[in-house]
Amino acid sequence: MKLQQLRYLVEVERCGLNVSEAAAALYTSQPGISKQVRLLEAELGITVFERSGKRLTGITAAGRVVLDMARKILTDTANLARVGADFAAESKGQLTLATTHTQARYTLPPVIRRFVDRYPGVRLHVQQGSPVQVAEWLLDGTAELGIATEALDRHPQLVTLPCYQWSHKVVVPRGHALLELEPLTLAALAQYPLVTYDVSFTGRSHVDRAFERQGLIANVVLTAIDSDVIKTYVELGLGVGIIAEMAFDPLRDSGLAALAANHLFATNTTRLAFRRDLWLRGYDFDFIELLAPQLTRRVIEATVAGNSSDPGL
Numbered sequence: 001m002k003l004q005q006l007r008y009l010v011e012v013e014r015c016g017l018n019v020s021e022a023a024a025a026l027y028t029s030q031p032g033i034s035k036q037v038r039l040l041e042a043e044l045g046i047t048v049f050e051r052s053g054k055r056l057t058g059i060t061a062a063g064r065v066v067l068d069m070a071r072k073i074l075t076d077t078a079n080l081a082r083v084g085a086d087f088a089a090e091s092k093g094q095l096t097l098a099t100t101h102t103q104a105r106y107t108l109p110p111v112i113r114r115f116v117d118r119y120p121g122v123r124l125h126v127q128q129g130s131p132v133q134v135a136e137w138l139l140d141g142t143a144e145l146g147i148a149t150e151a152l153d154r155h156p157q158l159v160t161l162p163c164y165q166w167s168h169k170v171v172v173p174r175g176h177a178l179l180e181l182e183p184l185t186l187a188a189l190a191q192y193p194l195v196t197y198d199v200s201f202t203g204r205s206h207v208d209r210a211f212e213r214q215g216l217i218a219n220v221v222l223t224a225i226d227s228d229v230i231k232t233y234v235e236l237g238l239g240v241g242i243i244a245e246m247a248f249d250p251l252r253d254s255g256l257a258a259l260a261a262n263h264l265f266a267t268n269t270t271r272l273a274f275r276r277d278l279w280l281r282g283y284d285f286d287f288i289e290l291l292a293p294q295l296t297r298r299v300i301e302a303t304v305a306g307n308s309s310d311p312g313l
Contacts (some may be wrong), residue, residue, distance in 0.1 A: 003077060005040040006070040008033045009048060012066055014140060017049065017056040029101075075277050078141070092121040095287060098134040098143035099126065102202050103270065106246045108147070111290045119283050130225065131201050138275055144284060145274050149203055152273040159272045160302055163292040165260035168203060169248050171234050171241040174257050176239065184259050186214050193221040193239035195230050202244050203268035210265045231256060244268075269306050270308070276304070 007026065012033065014022040023030040034054075041048055048063035049056045059067065080306060099108065104126055116124060131151035134192055137143040138158055153160045172178050181188055184251065190211065197204045202231060211218040219238050225249035231269050234241040235255050242265075248258045272295070274280065285297040 001043060002036075003074070003078055005036045006074055009040070009067060009070050010074060012037065012049070012056065012133070013059065014287065017058070019056065023260050036152055072277070075141075075275075093281065093283070094123040095145070095284065096123065096125045096127060096143040096149065097145050097287075098137040099128060099147040100131060100149070100201060101128055102244050102247055103147045104128050105227065105272070108291075111287070114290050115283075115287050118286065122283055130198075132200060135273070138273055144278060144280075145272060145287065147272050148236075149268050149270045150181065150200060150205070152271050155273075157276055158273040159276050159300075160271045161292070161295050161300065161303065163270045163272050163295070165267050165269050166203075167245050167260070167267055168207065168242050168265045170259040170261045171231060171248060171253070172259070173235060173237060174255065176257070178259065179257055181300075183263065184261065186211055186264055189240065189242075189264075190216045190218060193219050194242060195222045195224075195239040196220060196242040197227075197230070197235045198223045198225050201225050203265070204265040206268060228297055254274070265267045274305045298313065 008022065011022040011026055012019055015025065019030050019033055023033050023200060037048065043246070044066065046062040046066070047060050048066055050058035050060055097108075108126070112124060112126070113216070115122075127137060129137070131148040134146040134148045135144075135151045135155055135158065138146045138152075139155065146158075147163070152158060170184060178184065178188060178192070194206060199205075199208075207277065222230075222233050224233070227243050230241045230243055231247075233239060241256075242261070246254070252260075272291065274284075280300070285300065288295050288300065289297070
């Protein structure tokens with residue numbers, strides 16, 4: 001039995017039983033994967049994948065047990081390498097972060113600057129996507145740490161830690177009629193076309209629920225995953241924007257005015273997550289603490305040891 005055979009099994013499953021796709025992902029050949037999978041099945045004396053001719057059609061009951069064990073073996077092997085690298089050269093390595101545009105654009109830059117200054121030998125890679133993608137990248141090992149407001153706390157395989165809370169702001173062109181209204185109300189907002197986030201991003205669910213609770217219909221005419229795109233549409237006069245509060249910069253967004261909306265929409269919590277079976281290196285702990293000072297190594301280790309997914313803010 002070889003580790004490479006286990007990698008083939010896991011990758012074939014991840015690719016939806018598409019051997020060609022798994023071969024491309026692992027930079028090898030389809031016949032090579034098929035041969036190694038059959039050799040492993042013969043060695044174990046079981047069938048892992050159900051077949052119809054040459055096509056894989058399903059996973060047997062025994063195969064699911066083997067795949068679970070294979071994933072654990074591969075994770076433990078990767079963790080051994082991380083332990084060795086961490087103790088051999090604590091200030092060198094690679095850290096991959098998975099996050100959304102809003103976090104990457106507005107929250108992370110000062111954190112990353114401080115981290116890079118502290119660890120110049122660590123290669124830092126930031127991978128942007130939707131909250132669902134962030135969770136998927138953590139689960140499949142593409143990224144070590146994930147940061148997002150949605151989706152992360154839905155997976156028991158992940159440890160999720162609250163980083164900070166934030167509210168929405170309403171943004172309008174300077175001179176807009178809403179600037180004369182105090183206090184701002186949802187009923188007033190419902191009278192205008194709205195520009196805000198896609199349904200899976202940046203607290204959008206709190207926006208929708210606020211209107212629903214008051215029996216109002218939000219006239220959302222444009223959505224985007226990027227706060228800068230939303231602000232651009234607002235500057236063009238295409239609607240009233242609803243964005244994360246950290247996405248508004250009075251100096252850069254001089255053509256816009258912002259209105260507090262914390263009394264209209266529920267508070268949002270941005271979370272950091274990592275796989276429960278991941279061995280965190282010294283600089284992983286440091287990055288987390290730079291992002292959220294309350295999340296010290298002691299707090300994180302206690303959370304993992306207590307099997308708690310959320311220690312609270």
